Amino acid sequence: MPDHDNSSRTVTVPTCDHGPVTVWEPDWCTGSETEHQPGGYRVDITHASPDYEFTVSTSRGTPVVLRACFEHRPFTECPPGHAPFINVEMDGDWHPHSSNDLRRLSDSLMAHADRLRELADRLDGLTNAFDGTKETTRAAADPKKGRSD
Numbered sequence: 001m002p003d004h005d006n007s008s009r010t011v012t013v014p015t016c017d018h019g020p021v022t023v024w025e026p027d028w029c030t031g032s033e034t035e036h037q038p039g040g041y042r043v044d045i046t047h048a049s050p051d052y053e054f055t056v057s058t059s060r061g062t063p064v065v066l067r068a069c070f071e072h073r074p075f076t077e078c079p080p081g082h083a084p085f086i087n088v089e090m091d092g093d094w095h096p097h098s099s100n101d102l103r104r105l106s107d108s109l110m111a112h113a114d115r116l117r118e119l120a121d122r123l124d125g126l127t128n129a130f131d132g133t134k135e136t137t138r139a140a141a142d143p144k145k146g147r148s149d
Helices: 099-141
Strands: 010-015 019-024 052-055 064-072 085-090 093-097
Touching: 085 099, 093 099
Parallel strands: none
Antiparallel strands: 010 019, 052 064, 064 085, 085 093
């Protein structure tokens, strides 16, 4: 996603504790009712981008492995604080990530990919051994194949 000058775009959100609150709105924000819910608390104002879905191809379709989106909570007192961050959904829960956190996640995923390749190599060995066992079993079951008269 390219960087943009977001400084001219604002949104006014009616809140129950601070009245109308005008905030800068990043161009990646979807601006949906869930992010800018009228009548909520100011601390709950959230900017969120559309989800980026990370999928894999399988023999049964293309499942989503994880999702990520940009998020910004300008009035929060909770971590990760006021700066924009990436929220990553894994195993049904969302986990906030800084840029360094994302790099560590990427490194972990690369390590998992290496481990999957090791498992694929092991599966090749198991499959080859299984195929060899099947041929031996067939030959033993068919006495004509095993004889060389």
